[in-house]
Amino acid sequence: MDSMPSPGHAVAPLISVQNLSKSFPGVKALDGVRFDLRPGEVHALMGENGAGKSTLMKILAGVYRKDSGEVRLDGEPVEIQSPAHAQSLAIGIIHQELHLMAHLTAAQNIFLGREPRKAAGLLLDEDQLNRDTQALFDRLHLVLAPTTPVGELTVARQQMVEIAKALSFKTRVLIMDEPTAALNNAEIDELFRIIRQLRSEGVGIVYISHKMDEIQRIADRVTVMRDGTTIDTVPADTPMEQVIAMMVGRYLEHADKHIPDTSANEVLLEVRGLNRGRAIRDVSFSVRRGEIVGFAGLMGAGRTEVARAVFGADPLDSGEILVRGQRVHIGSPQDAVRAGMGYLSEDRKHFGLATGMDVESNITLPSLKRWLKWGMFLNRAAIHVVSQQMVDKLRIKTPSLTQTARLLSGGNQQKVVIAKWLVQDCEILFFDEPTRGIDVGAKSEIYKLLIDLAAQGRAIVVISSELPEVLQLSHRVLVMCEGRITGEVPGSQATQENLMALATRRD
Amino acid sequence: MTQATSPLSWLARFFGVQAKQKLLAFASLIALLAVFSVLKPDAFMTQDNFIGILQSTTVIGVLAIASTFVIITSGIDLSVGVLMTFCAVMAGVFIVNLGFPLPLGIACALAMGALSGCISGLVITKLKVPPFIATLGMMMLLKGLSLLITQTRPIYFSDVEGFDQISLGSLIGDVFPSLPIPNGVLILFLVAAVCAVVLNKTALGRYTFALGSNEEAVRLSGVNVDRWKVIIYTFAGGICGISGLLIASRLNSAQPALGQGYELDAIAAVVIGGTSLSGGVGTILGTIIGAFIMSVLINGLRIMSVAQEWQMVLTGLIIILAVYTDNLRRNKP
Amino acid sequence: MTQATSPLSWLARFFGVQAKQKLLAFASLIALLAVFSVLKPDAFMTQDNFIGILQSTTVIGVLAIASTFVIITSGIDLSVGVLMTFCAVMAGVFIVNLGFPLPLGIACALAMGALSGCISGLVITKLKVPPFIATLGMMMLLKGLSLLITQTRPIYFSDVEGFDQISLGSLIGDVFPSLPIPNGVLILFLVAAVCAVVLNKTALGRYTFALGSNEEAVRLSGVNVDRWKVIIYTFAGGICGISGLLIASRLNSAQPALGQGYELDAIAAVVIGGTSLSGGVGTILGTIIGAFIMSVLINGLRIMSVAQEWQMVLTGLIIILAVYTDNLRRNKP
């Protein structure tokens, strides 16, 4: 053995997939997919929402069984039966959706099924468990007590626990399905450091993400999928425009950023002296008609907390909220909706989507009153029409309007959640991580949509951990750190650097 | 079976059953009917016995319909059986003891059912007591109240003209003397039809499903979750009131100690009918079929003079089996 | 109260209660004791009565412990009451009818409990029948079996030397004659201690919590979810067997028609003790306290000669109230 094989060389693949197909009721999710993964490479898998990326990976991880086709591991055909079987084959996966046990501690989550024992194997060795976990966290530079119940963590930290869990296995194949969707830059850097280290150890990594810059930074090769088929596998230095064109079947044009002058517009929402425990400390801001205000900050800065508090989802300690100059009492989301607000949650699985209901029921949930005849009976026809409009407008990929929301791909679920607030037609909209898990094509459409909404005279707050997104959309950026607003930057002057500086201004 | 398709699909549409395969719950029912007909044709396959089966399904059927709503919200109502009795007792109090005219007395009794449901709803939403416990508490409370109010003696409706006709009379039989289907059965189907409309075509139904699917998401959609939950439990309580009237009319008396245990039969019927105990899924038609599966089973075993101990064993087995086959159907499209 | 802190926190650690505030469930218990002591000091506050309360908690207490495991997995077991009876009956069959020696007979009876639990577990996991229905079916089935096996006649242990001592004898009383605590009470606390260790320090306990918290996540972690669920239901079934022995010994007979309804008392005790019906949360200590709250309440009301109808009403109210205050405590740390 000489030096490490450089990616791109003809090395025997760890995993190779040929002609793989998988159907769900009404959907052909995979149709003759091919894919291969070499040891020691980061192989990016890209494609629009619903292209079949997660489905392919779930088959490799033993969650689903393939309908037909072949999966080879080290050249040998394998039939991956179950998650446990995948584990025994040294295939690890970080799922797109979080799968954690909220009542268990971080350590208990990570080592579930592999707990260290004592007393001849009868009892669990909790101390050892926590020590092992601490060691793992130290390796990942993750500051988190192993004994924290996972339910008390923010989505971002839960994501870190998922990552730590996947890394705690000795894997030869590591699948990461949108691991950074909830992470901020610093954490992404940390993750990339770990990925590089694993790569140098010869682990083959499948990396799924909709963030182009990440692909360029970390990937060795890129496979593009569309509509359940493989389009092509190309080296990572292929121009991104070309990759995107392969994904969406056309070239995207970039809208130039235009910041309208809204200084004379009516103030639609004003928040004064908001306080809630340590999470929100004396937060005041206002949003005018036609304005898009971005909220930037690191994970746990308190942006979500502010949005939830203003929306009435969490109780306040103090503070007042004015809508169109009038003081309003907001004690519940219902009050907020009545005052003309909408809030798109960052956690669609728990707070966004009624996963067991169909697409059209979800889309019309907040606005249901408008679709009633005689204040009581559902106006089915009108519901169909408006839902179909949204499905077309946002290009939601679904076999029908009555498909159960849970069965849509992650990105399409997010689009459904966006659609429900678009239908509700609120004056003031909070979008918390609106493009989480959304593909590039759809992203630029959602940007356009937000800009249109603002142009129609609505007030929009965008909370995002993706600085480029904040930079591209915001007319004005507010930066938070540790529950305070640490600064305000006009959209024209905002740069990654000055926002980061404010985001880390602790006192 | 081809002929059956079009009425079936009409039924399916009416009751909001999207996937036609769900109606295969019928299959279990048909199978049961077939088995008993073959084993005991002369006694089982008679008009009298069929009317007996229909009649014996009325009370549990209506309770099961009420439970369907609660179960779709992913709640549970253990008080339905006792609530039924409570409403029967209140009907006795209003009509017999206080001498209200029949329609007013009935309305008041139904209102008491709705009120009790409303209280359960308030305990669940405002005191944040889980439905199982809230309705367990209500069950004990209402049982005690029924006994207290009646001083543990039945209230007889013997002197109330026409009261027993609510359940036992036969409007259909008056028109078609060869088809003496009791009014109680009509009421069951009427309640089922109205409730199917409510569940599938109104805001109340939509929120019932939504709450069972993801309550927090509904709350964050600006819906007053608490209010709707209270409304749903109130509505279910009112429906239980109807079954209270049915049983009071059938027995021509309000029996204060009856009712406990009926909730389990009702819940079994609901689940056999394909409603999920984890919420978000369910149909009224399924519930009705579930209720008939239960009563055909029990009737058939009785007709075959199966020893009561064996009846219990077989009922237990068949409840499990019915839900199992229902799962099979659902997972294999 | 300061003196009480250290034994309390020791207890808390032993039973795996992390937040000390949870032990405030004690508060409800103390409050109840205080109320009855004031209202009826001479009759309530006597050693005899306290021993009576302890004794009356044994059966339901052990059933509640078994239920705690199942409920933490977010399941439910409606069959516990009848399963208890079934085990008592099987003890009769093995010991009296077949003449097995006492220890072997007891072991076989416990094994039958575990076997029934195992079957429930298999029905839930392999046939994918929800726990509510699976155990409802098992309830009917076991009830029928108990009656069949005994031909609806009690089996008497009168001729089995020492059988009634299992529950009624007093090892403590033999040593300290002034403290005649019956063995049944010892067994209850022993079972509680062992189960607390199992729940908090072993893999079985860990998976119990994990399953109740997020079953899908457990599956994706590569754990054999089905196997562990079956193990948990089997374990709970075995514990129910212990309570079957306790009741058989106490009544010196196996009463085949008894037991139904006990599951609701057990579940109420579990929930009053702070275990969540939606799973993932719970302690054995809480359950024991919950069971004592129930039995002190009933004992106190009886001592005060409250009419039984009012007892029902008050029990219903207090169950709701106890769970409500438990919520309050939890939400305001």
Added chain:
Amino acid sequence: QEIYIPLVSKGFQHQFWQAVKQGADQAGKDYKVKVTFEGPETEQQVDKQIDMLSAAMAKKPSAIGFAALDSKAAIPLLKKAQAAKIPVIAFDSGVDSDIPVTTATTNNVAAAALAADKMAEKIGGEGEVAVIAHDQTSTTGVGRRDGFLNQIKAKYPKIKVVDVQYGGDQLKSAEIAKTLMQAHPKLKGIFGTNEPGAIGAGKGVKEAKKSGIVIIGFDSGKAQKDMINDGTIAGSITQNPVGIGYKTVEAAVKALKGEKLPKIIDTGFYYYDKSNMNDPKVAAVLYD
């Protein structure tokens, strides 16, 4: 064609009903007719009993034996039987109607009054007593409870009934007995209105290691007989359940033959204790 006589009873799990069934089966054998026996699980389930009656009618029986939980509720079905010329024999507590051709019964009220007399005799005509009844609403439960209470009230002014509680099963009755003794230290006697009530009272007294409490029971069964033998229970009233079952079927057969039957077949009740338990007349009506 085989003569088929279904008996729809008030219950089937209690020893009492099992004894009725035993008598009915015996008569079935003796008269070569087919007899079935069923009853609801609790004596509150009036509607379930009616469903049972309805299913029994569907089987085209020759005659029906019926122990009504609530006689008024069953009238429509009984009328149907009458119309179909199916003779109805009422048993146990009877049917409040003239449809049944005869009723095989004992008088619960009178039997319980005898229990009251025995209680008064044993405690010396004064003091506190309590009742553990089986439930609040069944006719037997109410009859025995009220028969006892009324007799005490009418004849023994110095006896005070301090509490009436409802047991249900043995365990609960035992718990109740213990608390009764706690709450009323001067308690002299307990009347248990059925088998679990009596045995439960005995258990409670034994567990509390109290002496001098007079227990009067009802029905029989092995445990109760043992307790009477060892003195825990002073004595019990027994009806003649085996006789009730036997006479019911016998009456049905006679009715089918067109024989004339008396309106009431009184199967009688007895007080028994250690002294007369082996008396053949008494032993015949006791069951294990």
